[in-house]
Amino acid sequence: MREAMVSAAQQHLCIWLIVVVLFGEIDLSKDTKPLFNTKEKSDTNVQDGKMKTLSTGFIYDPSSRSNPNEAVTKRFHWRASVNFQAKEINAVVRYDVIKQLGAQKIVLDASLDLKVHSVEDVDGNSLTFERLATDIYGAPLSINLPENINNITIVISYSTSPTAGALQWLEPAQTLEKKQPFMYSQNQPIFARSMIPCQDTPQVKMTFFAEVQVPESLVALMGAKSVAPRQPRQNKTTTNELQEIKKTKMFRFRQDIPVPAYLIAIAVGDVKSRRIGRISEVWAEKGYLETAVHDFSDIDKMLDAAERIVGSYRFAMYNILVLPPSFPYGGMENPCLTFVTPTLLTGDKSLTNVITHEIAHSWFGNLVTTKTYEHFWLNEGFTVFLERKIQGALFGSDERKFSAKIGYIRLKDIIEKLSDFDDTRLVTNLTGRNPHDMINRVGYEKGHTFLWYLEQLVGGDKPMNAFLKSYVDQFAYKAVESDEMKDSFVTFFATTNNLTSIDWNAWLHGRGLPSYVPDYSTSLEAQVDRLLEKWRSINHNNLELVSSNDIKNFSPQEKIAFLTKMNAEKIRLTANHLEKMSTEYGFDVSKNSESLRCLPDYYCLVGVSLAKSL
Structure with a gap:
């Protein structure tokens, strides 16, 4: 001793x-x-x-x-x-x-x-x-x-x-x-x-x-x-x-x-830095810096859109640090300095929705914080909800709903795959468990679905935005749990007659998908569905029908939605199918990691690409 x-x-x-x-x-x-x-x-x-x-x-x-x-x-x-x-x-x-x-x-x-x-x-x-x-x-x-x-x-x-x-x-x-x-x-x-x-x-x-x-x-x-x-x-x-x-x-x-x-x-x-906005700099290794400056140059537009919805940005600055490739997340919302992966640097701003998400955390998570990880959805569900509202403000309501549709498809897929059905609740039980082991998209997407449902119930965007601002003002600099959020919502909409129809217990503590199915219909989805229908009929005899014109006018979100839906429907593709898709649609040269992640049987596509390079 x-x-x-x-x-x-x-x-x-x-x-x-x-x-x-x-x-x-x-x-x-x-x-x-x-x-x-x-x-x-x-x-x-x-x-x-x-x-x-x-x-x-x-x-x-x-x-x-x-x-x-x-x-x-x-x-x-x-x-x-x-x-x-x-x-x-x-x-x-x-x-x-x-x-x-x-x-x-x-x-x-x-x-x-x-x-x-x-x-x-x-x-x-x-x-x-x-x-x-x-x-x-x-x-x-x-x-x-x-x-x-x-x-x-x-x-x-x-x-x-x-x-x-x-x-x-x-x-x-x-x-x-x-x-x-x-x-x-x-x-x-x-x-x-x-x-x-x-x-x-x-x-x-x-x-x-x-x-x-x-x-x-x-x-x-x-x-x-x-x-x-x-x-x-x-x-x-x-x-x-x-x-x-x-x-x-x-x-x-x-x-x-x-x-x-x-x-x-x-x-x-x-690392070096360059200014990209009124209160923003990007930090990165020298070789990443120019692309980062370009891809994150819309930072002021994102912050302005967020402030119009939930009130003033209260931190001293909003900077971004591009980390080496080993960083295990898309982004981390550290106050004043968001950490991001270099895989966001596509050169075409197609993954800047990750920055929108981390900006939204400045209000939900950083300013108003969940009391424990059992109420993690209060951080992530609210953040996704604000993220998509910012997207709607910048690119139109169809873009907001289209992003929500992709998220809902993924939510259904995650719930289907989860072995522990209790992890599909919004309010989880972490007794004896490391919260790192249960972080999944349920809190993000089921939380968003719940808030979308509440928005439709109280009359749409305008009254819901007023609540979000009030909620932030009420709990700024504090921590909150689900019952406090519920009380805040009920108090704010006290004169709204149909609040009694909300089954709070089912939403917060119920397992699986809610019985409510959101309507995220948009013209963007119709375009994706037409291409999906085409691929249902593609076989080895008519591969010539696949053309780069199929997705010529697709946004990055539409490409991701197309691949996400193919995954969800479990459409089986041969190596020839994947090679044709890869070359005609440009997936083999894409820098968008989200598109690659969504590719069905991507391991086959990798094999095809490797074989071609030999």
Whole structure:
């Protein structure tokens, strides 16, 4: 035991010295109110820079072992050094905590491989802590607190592990330019606890200030506003220390809007930026930059359309970071800095609907946040609903309905394939389960279908838009669960007579497809259906009927709808069919990854293309 204790003490000393060298002498007793002067308009526990007593309102979250009902983190100051050689982040995090009088501890979620070196109060007094029993959610950090105070600041020194689930460390060969390493985080749904000990439940939302030290050849970005860096205190460092500092750069960030832990985001790499809008820049490796500037140049139009529907955009900026190809999602809605895959860069803007989706998250998910992942549809269903409203505002109502039709076809297909029928509910049960294992399109598309149904019930676009704006204003900067959304809707439409026909229980808790079938009929769909009918009659004797003219006037959405419907109908195609489709319709040279994903029996098409190239 003594050897382990000495080792931990040595680690703590090393981490502390690293941070002192990088940032100058650390005085955590200084008042940091100016850094955290939040602009929250909700009934928050921080007002005018002063802490209030803790209010209730937190609900049970099976995916977190934290205790925000007893003690809650409201803001934090993060000082971190990114070490590519060791593939770890060495950091000190300072939390302002509000606790119930008499509460004896605060519990923070932490992954088993997160190494905690010390815990102190703001005056440097040690606080006793322990790691709780390990389960599928990690090994939580329990910190003992004084009982006779409401507010306390705690300071935690820790290091991440090379195996941290939140952090992806890429070698130069895994980037486009092949010259520098790259690191980025992906904290959703519950990976933040491997990057920082935290209350990793969406209902706990925090403002923050961060200082990040990285190698001098790289750039650090976070989901926050960048602020001017502070220079090292040269009079308090040795010559050797100054030489080490010259090999690094420090970046500073602040986020004045409270966000949950899953939206704390960092990326470090060799990236450049170009302005693409009033409050927007795109960041990318040099080889991606020109295409990204072109493909994302309509960003202001998207933001303007969204603001007309749900009110003002409240974050400091809307930037986009194009990540290396290993990024596992189309996009991630990190506040102020959306992460996207380079597969969106088609050169023809055909996948910019992904950006529209991430913009919509700025209101639903980022500003108004689900309390737990059991109510995940409140993030994604509302976001898809707004995304398609933005599409309708920009390209016409037919485009909105056409996109919804594609989504509904996919919803039916997903529900048919899901082995756990309970996962087809809008409100799910995550007890004993990792929420990452149940994230699917049900929350997105069934949630959208429910909101479409409600819109038709209350009289269409105009009254529903008024509700969305009211809902955002009511819950901005807060977290919400399904019953609160229901109460908000019923209150807003109190004078509408037919609300009693809504079967809330069936929609929120029922399995499978709802009995309601939406009408998304458009002229665009009719054109797709005519081509689909043609392909039902295509055989090896009449392949010459397939022509590039078939889809000459198709939009990217119509091409995707055609392929989606072919998949849904399980129309079987031979290798000759696929080769003809590929060459005539240009799918073999398409950069639209969504089209390729939708191709039926695509593995056959790949085989055909490979055979042709031999």
